[in-house]
Amino acid sequence: MALIRSWLDSANDAGCPFPLNNLPYGVFSVAGDMPRCGAAIGDMIVDLAECETRGLLDAGGTFARPQLNDFMALGRARWDKVRARLTDLLAEGSAGDVPLVPMADATRHLPIQVTEYTDFYASRNHAFNVGVLFRGPENALPPQWTHMPIGYNGRASSVVVSGTPVRRPMGQVKGESGPEWVPCRRLDLELELGAIVGQPSQMGSRVSVDGAEDMIFGYVLLNDWSARDIQAWEYQPLGPFQSKAFATTISPWIVTQAALEPFRCKGAERANPLLPHLQESRPGLYDLAVGWSMNGQVMCRTNYNVMYYSSAQQLAHHSSSGCPMRVGDLLGSGTISGPSPDQVGALLEMTEGGKTPITVAGRARIFIEDGDEVTLFATAQGDGYQIGFGPCTGTVLPAQP
Missing domain, CATH: 2.30.30.230 (Fumarylacetoacetase, N-terminal domain)
Structure with missing residues (x-):
């Protein structure tokens, strides 16, 4: 077009x-x-x-x-x-x-009243990279990962619009002799796309992937800020809790499905056939160039089409138990990461868990420091035009002990 x-x-x-x-x-x-x-x-x-x-x-x-x-x-x-x-x-x-x-x-x-917020884990590159850090390459991906979208229910109350400052969280972390109460030392970002649910489903009913497509109103950029040290201590066996609850930033403009339709494309190659309730009748991802910067320095450029599951598949799976979806629900894609180190959507991957510093403005860095400004960006390139989201930006404030 x-x-x-x-x-x-x-x-x-x-x-x-x-x-x-x-x-x-x-x-x-x-x-x-x-x-x-x-x-x-x-x-x-x-x-x-x-x-x-x-x-x-x-x-x-x-x-x-x-x-x-x-x-x-x-x-x-x-x-x-x-x-x-x-x-x-x-x-x-x-x-x-x-x-x-x-x-x-x-x-x-904030463009919507966020009714519920669910975050997924849909990039195979990201899931593998993080799995290697914690479990080694042989057990990097959980056995169910290539069969269904994995997600967790987050906090709708802490979703904020771009430009809202983000306070570094306090939390409990593992110390040498026991737990410690400290400001987060390993603050991270997550480069994601958020799907906005514009139509409800009924409790006890299931939504097909095609039906989920019709329910999605549009998309925003989404930064699911993450406290990695707090997460490491709390996440077993039930997953993230306070390490993800303190802030999620979204871009102010909702780009509609209609605007992105010319850029529809396939995602990552399947490792195995999906069960019927997750099968698509048409490709569910978009050729969307995405990335992030820190203090104005571009750190990552990748593409949304590396993802393994689409937002429609995530929405269909979310309803597969009969869970009702509501107008204003927000579904995070999960961190978008490509195959190379300069294509990853989180510092946890980029620094290999803090072992390999990166350079920002001539200085070696590992995680996000107070005063840092993190910005997500995305564009789809058309014939003589581009589809943009506007910035998704947050500046980190010091913790309040």
Whole structure:
């Protein structure tokens, strides 16, 4: 698909992350106004609430609310209708009377009320690398890993929008003579893509992979901050708890499935056939270049298409027991890591568990220090345009003992 040209010149720039082909949704405010829903286009934000007031769009009045949950609950037919109408209003040759707000003047807010948060473990490269550190190469992957998506239920209450500072957690770690209560010494990031569930399922029912595709509203970048020393002491036998509960950062714009559809592709090669409830009728991943930087220095570039399981497979598996899914559920892909050291989405892998320092701004480093700023980024490259997410950034504050 080629660039869809807009009467807004900034949206036609080949390097702009928000062309008319994208139209991601978010929540914003200006100068203390009430937060409301918007869509990013070029260097501007379409005020969707004002569009409804003027009769330009019909979303049942949901765009005046400070989160997108009520709009998502209207379903895919309404999502498609609103997107088509927005495209018509912003396309080259239209009247150009759409209410716009300069992006530079706006504050972005958490775009959804996160109802539940589940994080998965879907990159074979990441799972193998981490498994080698803890169990050796012979036992790196758990026996079920190539048969089903592995995940854990995280904390929805600590999901924050890009730009929100992240406080270094205190926690219990293993000491020489027993447990110690200390600030986290091995603070890490995780480069992930988050899927936003826009339609519910009923308790006791199962969702197919195709049905899960229809339930996903869109995607955000997601940094699942991780306290590796706290995690090492607490995670057996039930998995991460406080080491993951202190903060999860997401990008402010939700990129829709429709925007990513031209970039759909296959993922990693299968080690074995999947059971029927996880089989896809079409490829479920995207050709999406992703990476992360620390203090402005790019540390990793890789691609989302290295993943072993898609978000639709994760959602289908999540519901396979009859677990009900809700509008506003957030599913983390798991750390996205490619096969080489400069393609990994976590410092735990990049430094081989802290044994191999990296260089940041000319200085040897192992894990994240106070004052560090970590930013995730992603783009899908089209014909004369790109689909971007905007930054997913967090700056680390000192612990509060």
